[in-house]
Amino acid sequence: ILEADGLKVDIDAYKVTIDAEPVHLTITEFNLLVALMKKRGRVFSREMLLEKVWAYSFEGYDRTVDVHIKRLRQKLKDRAYLIETVRGVGYRFKE
Numbered sequence: 320i321l322e323a324d325g326l327k328v329d330i331d332a333y334k335v336t337i338d339a340e341p342v343h344l345t346i347t348e349f350n351l352l353v354a355l356m357k358k359r360g361r362v363f364s365r366e367m368l369l370e371k372v373w374a375y376s377f378e379g380y381d382r383t384v385d386v387h388i389k390r391l392r393q394k395l396k397d398r399a400y401l402i403e404t405v406r407g408v409g410y411r412f413k414e
Contacts, residue, residue, distance in 0.1 A: 328356060
């Protein structure tokens, strides 16, 4: 179980809650959140996240990660601040 500021992720049960209220994520959003939370404070480039979550590498620029981060933040509502954008690099989960 991963936790941060009322956000709780039960990896084995594929459950996410905020202050005990369920948050419904797609499997991709769930895997993205888990990848970021497992390495709090580490900056992940878009390419790293593509390889880790989608299991493929991509040369060039792809908006896939950005779109999923945006949707994930919307679902996290007032906990969206936990996923930080590192300009020109990628994303990290707040320590």
